[in-house]
Structure formats: structure tokens, C-alpha cells
Amino acid sequence: MSGATADPRLAAARAVPKKRMRLSWSDPALRGIVWQVVIVALVVLGIWWLVSNTRHNLEVRRIATGFGFLWREAGLPIGEHLIDYSPTDTYFRALLVGVLNTLRVAIVGIVLATILGTLIGVARLSKNWLLAKLSAVYVEVLRDLPLLLQLLFWYAMLQGLPGPRQALHPAEGVYLSNRGLKLPGLVWEPAHGWALAAFLIGLVATYFYRRSALAKQMADGRPRPVWPAALGFLVVLPVAVWAALGAPWTVDWPALRGFNIQGGLTLSPEYFALLLGLVLYTAAFIAEIVRSGIMAVQLGQWEAAQALGLRPGQVLRRIVLPQALRVIIPPMTSQYLNLTKNSSLAVAIGYQDIVSIANTTLNQTGQAIEGVAIIMGVYLTISLSISLFMNWYNKRIALVER
């Protein structure tokens, strides 16, 4: 095909003669233009009709449009906030808190669901019959129940727990009661920030070291171990920075004082139920994706790799995973998007994410259009960012064909 058109002598002969448009209904080009004009006109008319109705209705109800309300005092209390917030702040800040709360549950949820889903997907392929069947039952049951029902179920479970004074106490410093989950927390000090920065620098350094090691291996064929450098960059460097700054280490242990458990990290029942529901539900889907991805790699690939004398770990890392990932990444992207969008169900159990706060805002101010527009805008932005990132990653690992 490409060979034929590449020949310059044939190109002229094969070129389609340029068509002249005729003013006739039997000309497909003209028909196409007419149809497009008609349909676009209908859509524009429809939108104009809706907009004019809306403007009329807004005038009748004396609702001023615009985003000016964002700078008014919100007066709505928010239980969980990652940035400073008080009810005297503006609506804008309240919505920002909501966006951060959404991101907080979405990012943690994506990480946990990926880990759990991969484990279950691999377990379903296990040679151990009991483990494989158990994972299959997990996937079947969780996939066939509505997420909202699961969220309400977990929330009801958490509310049914005993109060703080009789809290479940499975391990030192862990309390589970109807006020949520309490975990020991580290008291954050500047030294930790510097150690984290050192870790990030180490991550970048490891990446470049690995690249150069691979390039050298390509040149002379001798493999060079990456792990000693990785250990140095990722463990020794941050620990050294932390130790140089005085090695501060204070753990805030939660403890029962009076009628409540004080101190430590708190996961509110709402956040905990939402996270639990989202992770368990999405993990069932991710498990299926991982399983089909691994099964998509032909048995011959395993055998060929073993025949080449690769160790089992190398077979998995160098032969099977790169091929499985190609199948796994695209559906995985849509699961990440689903999890993010599903986090909007928070409104049903009272976790204050962007939907919940925007909903309260639109009820308080009557700015329905702006409220819904903000919700949609936020989710469109998040969805687009995730799909752009995953498309970039997908392109990077895609099979390069000729």
C-alpha cells in the first residue's frame, strides 16, 4: 500500500481527479454541508432557547448571576480541612477546602486501591485453590453491589461501633470507635521536611543513575547493579539529613482522656467509610484488569524467558510486566477516573468534599447554575489531568512498531 503511493510515477496516475461541487442533492459533499448546517443550527437554536428561558426565569426570581458570591462570607462550618478555615472565611476558601478534601480521598484511594487490586488480581491466578476462589468471590460480590449501598453500609457499621470509652483497641496506639479511627502520628518538625526533600532529590538522582547505568550496559553488555546507589540515595541520604538536624522523633500517641480519645492522627468516620468503600469497590475492578493483563501475556513468553536463563524475578520484571502493563494501563486509567468521580458520593454520608460544599453553597446563596458549574469544572479539570498523565505514561510504555 505505502510502497505503491511512494512511487512518484504512479502518484500522478492514481491521484483522484479533483471533484467539482454540483448544486444537486445527489452530490454527497453538498448533502454533507447541508446536513451539518441544519444540525448545528438546531443545536444553536436549542441552546439559545434554554439560555433565554433561563435568563427570563432568573429575572422573574430576581437571582443575580455571576461569581461575585464567592467573596462573601460563607458561614458554613467544615469539620475536616487541610488548610486553615473558619466559618467566617469566604465561599471561595470553603470551596477550595472542598477540592482539597476531594483530592485527599481520591489520591489516597487510588494508591490503596491499586495495591489491594493488584494483590487480589494476582491471588486470583494463584495455584492455591482456596486463595483463588476466595478472590473470585470477593470480586463477584463487590462488583455487583452499588457503591452507594456499600458506602452507607460501612458508615452504618462505623456508627454501630462502641463509643470512645469502649473503643476497639487492636494494637498499641490504634483505637476504632464511632468517632473514627485514631492512629499514632508523628509530630511534624522542619527536620522531617528537609529529610523528605532529600528523599525526593535522591529519587531524581536514582532515576538518572539508573539511566546512565543502562546506557553503559547497552554499550558494553555488562550489567551494573543499581540497588547500592538507590539504597544510598533513598535511605542513607534522608536519614543522614535527618540525623544531622538533631534526629527529632516525637510520636503523638492517642490516649483516652475524659470522654474522648485525644491526640494522634484522626480519620473521621465519614472519611474512613468513604475511603474504605471506594478502595474495596475499585479494587474489585482493578483485580479483574490486572488478572486479564497477566493472562494476556502468552505462556510462550514465560517459557522463552526461562529458556534464556532469566531468573523468575527477571522474567516477571523484564518480560511479563512490560507486556502486561500495555494491556493494563488504559482500563486502569478509567478506573482511576471512576474512583475520583465516585468520591462525589461523599455527599450521601456527610464527608465534606467539593460536591457537598458546593451543594450547601448553592442552597444558601441560590446560585444553582454557578454551583453546578463549579462542580463540573472541578471534576473536568481533575479528569483531564489524570487522563493526560496516564496517556503520557501509556505512550511511554506502548509497543514501538516499526
Added chain:
Amino acid sequence: MSDMTERVVLGTAAGHSPEAVPGGVEQGAPPRRAPVTSTGLIGWLRANLFSSWLNTALTLALAYLIVRGLIGSVSWAFVNAVWSVPVTEAGAQTQACRALNGTGACWAVITEKHRFILFGTYPYEEHWRPALCILLFIGLYVVSAMRRFWRKELVLVWAVTLVAIGVLMWGGILGLSYVPQERWGGLVITLILATFGLAFAFPLAVLVALGRRSELPAIKVLCVLYVELIRGVPLISLLFMASVMFPLFLPDGVNVDKLLRAQVAIILFAGAYLAEVVRGGLQALSKGQYEAADALGLSYWQKTGFIILPQALRLVIPPLVNTFIGFFKDTSLVLIIGIFDLLTAGKTAIVEPAWQGFGIEVYIFCGLIYFLFCFAMSKYSQNLEAELNRHRRR
């Protein structure tokens, strides 16, 4: 198994008989059975549960957990459970349930409230009508699932059944008393939202999928915008739009009720997702089919209707069923805008002070109903996939 081994051995013996090989090949040892440890139950156990130390440890740990979990749930759900409580004028006397203190299930809430959860606030004496509708819906699904009924008449069956359901629910004719739509509720609302949603979303999806592959740029852009915008936002935001913005969109005096507005939102949402599934089928079809249809001189609609769609849709039936399952579950989101579907009815049933705190029992009941529908669809989709792929297997 052993029968086959013997036959093989006999064959070998005949081939190597002393007459055939004059050189005198040594007679093979008499046939032996496979060792007991590699066949039958013991062999299976060894291969699948106890193949190595690690596997054995895993099996034992899992078995312990499963047995403990089973004992715990059986004693909660059956042994310690309370199945009914006395009801006086003051309401249900749930002290027996409260006394369990979480050690047993209080199924009395289901005994007492199941009519409410299934039928909502529909007039009590007329409950047979939504019940009949539920049966009609199930019958419709079963008929649509059978391949021998996949022909044009099926559309007619759908139209007749949906009209019959409308008549039954509303009443007002044929001697049935009129029941306003505000009083409908429970499972039948879930089925209405799901079925009508799919019945309207599917044709929309086919049109949008065709539009997205159209050569006309304006139409293509419109379809891409629609699909990507809808898929980029959560269903809740569309439901909010339907419940708070829709009234602003319409001229004065036109009032669309809440259920219909939610239904429109679900149709728009489902349409975008189904369109992507259908597009997958259109793309999977080989180009030769399009070109052959063009070569026969068929018009666009003839080509699409007679050649392309019948093949493309057949290809995507399994993913379509999976999408249907997703929508069936997603109809539960109407809870958030206060429409009385199965889950909302369940949640409302425990608002009454006497029944507060028995959410888990009610959610398990609702969950079972959702599960039955979704599991049936999911098994059906798996079987269908196996059946449709039969010709591809070697």
C-alpha cells in the same frame, strides 16, 4: 481414567509383541496404576492446596479465617437473630433487638418493613400492581436475553410491556384507581429508571457513536464534545443539574416532575458511556465491510442499518451488558436528590426512632436484591461471551 490407561497399554503390548519384533524386545512391565497420591481427591488436594510448605501454611491460615468468619456470620445472622417483634399501638417494640447489642441480626426490621422497602408509599391495598410490574420487568429482561427472540418483534414487545407497566402504575383506567407518581417508590422505581433509561439511551448512543465516526466535521465535534463532557463529570453533578437547574431552563408554566428530570439525566449519562462501547464495535469491524457496502451502491443509512450495525452491535454485546450492570447500580444515586428508589426506601425505613440503628440489616436486604439482578446479568454476559466466541476457539 484407569480404563484409558489400560487401553493404551494393550495397544503398546500388541505393537511390541514378540512376533512383530523377532529380535526379542524385553516385555514391558505390567501396567501400573498412577500412585494414589497423584489422582483422585488426595491428588487434587496435594496439587491445589498443599503443593508446598508455603501453600500449606496459606491454606491453613485461610481455612482458619474462613471458618471463623462463617461461624461469626452464621451466629449473627441466624442463631442469635431476632425475626419478629411485637407491634403495639405505640409502634414496634424493639427492646428484644436492642438487647442483642450487636451480637445478632434484627431481621424483624425486614419482616416489618419489607413492603415499604419494596413498594414505598404506594397505597397498601394496591401493592399487587407494582409487584406485577416488577414481574413484567423481569419477564421482559428474560425474553430479551434469549437469542431466539432477537428479532424486530422484540421492539414491539418492549413497547407493549412498557405501556402496560405505565397503565398499571398510574391506573385511572380499566377500573384501576389513580395513583399519583409522587406515591410510587421502592424497587419498581429502580427498575423504571434502569429500563426506561436504557431503552432511550441505547438509540441515542448508537446515533452518537455513528456521529463520532462521521466524516462531517461539525457533527463529529458535537458528538465528541457531548461524550467527553458527560464522561468527565460525575453522575451526581448531572442529577443536581436535573434537580436544581432544569426548572430554570424551561419556560414559565412548564413543569416537569422530579422523576422524569432524573430519568433525563440518567439517559444523557448512559448515552455517553454506551456510545463509547458502540464505537468500539464500529472500530473493530473490518474496513472491507464498509467498502463492500459502498461498492454495492448502498446509501449511508442502508449501509449502516443492514451491514454495519448488525455486525458491530453483535461484537459489543458483552461489554454492553457490563455497562448495563453499571447503570443498574448507578440508579441508586438518585437517593442524593431524594427520589424514592429501592435504596432510598431502605434508608427511609430506618428513620423511624424504633428502628434506628438497624441499617446493616436493611442494607443487606437491599444489597441482596441488587446482587441478584447484577449477578444474573453478569453470568449471562459471561455465557454469551463464551457462546459468541465459540467459533474463534481452536
